[in-house]
Amino acid sequence: ENLGMVLSRLDRPAEAEEVYHQAISHYPNNASLHYNLGKVQLARGDHRAAATSFEKSLSLDAGLLGAYLGLGWLYREEGRAEEAIRLYDRALRADLKANSLLYTVVGDDLLALGRADLASVAYRRALALQPSIQDQFNLGLAYLRLGQLELARQAYAEGIKNYGPAEAEKIGAVADLSQLI
Secondary structure: OHHHHHHHHOOOHHHHHHHHHHHHHHOOOOHHHHHHHHHHHHHHOOHHHHHHHHHHHHHHOOOEHHHHHHHHHHHHHOOOHHHHHHHHHHHHHOOOEOOHHHHHHHHHHHHHOOOHHHHHHHHHHHHHHOOOHHHHHHHHHHHHHHOOHHHHHHHHHHHHHHHOHHHHHHOOHHHHHHHHO
16 A cells, blocks of 8 residues: 555556555455545546545445545536535544544535535534634634624634634635624
């Protein structure tokens, strides 16, 4: 698996894919191998193969948020927004092995798909794992889009308290704040 990752980073996707296929032939039930194969296939532009690899990964381990992200992105690219939303909803209900950045990406995708309700869940999970200015203000934006003004005010106030008004302006949260006023 490590060799496949190194080859991917060296921009040698065909070799990385071959390494993952070989590893999978020895360890067919390793969800991580299928997930990493999917990432290489996605980078190569082979969306169909990547989807199959991500789906296999999730069938073996429903806790890999990266596989949800890869598959969700593919669904969005294909104009299958409702399937992407259902997939992300399933991801948020699962016991995931994830870091805050992955939850942030899920939140951003859901916000772009018009599902601020689910995006707020993803941002809260990201913040619980590792507080960040982006997640704090995105949580406020999600609440704002939901029309939950008091929760939006609280999220923005906490962001300003923790990071300062200059940082809020730097990341573009001021425009959202002006809507609250």
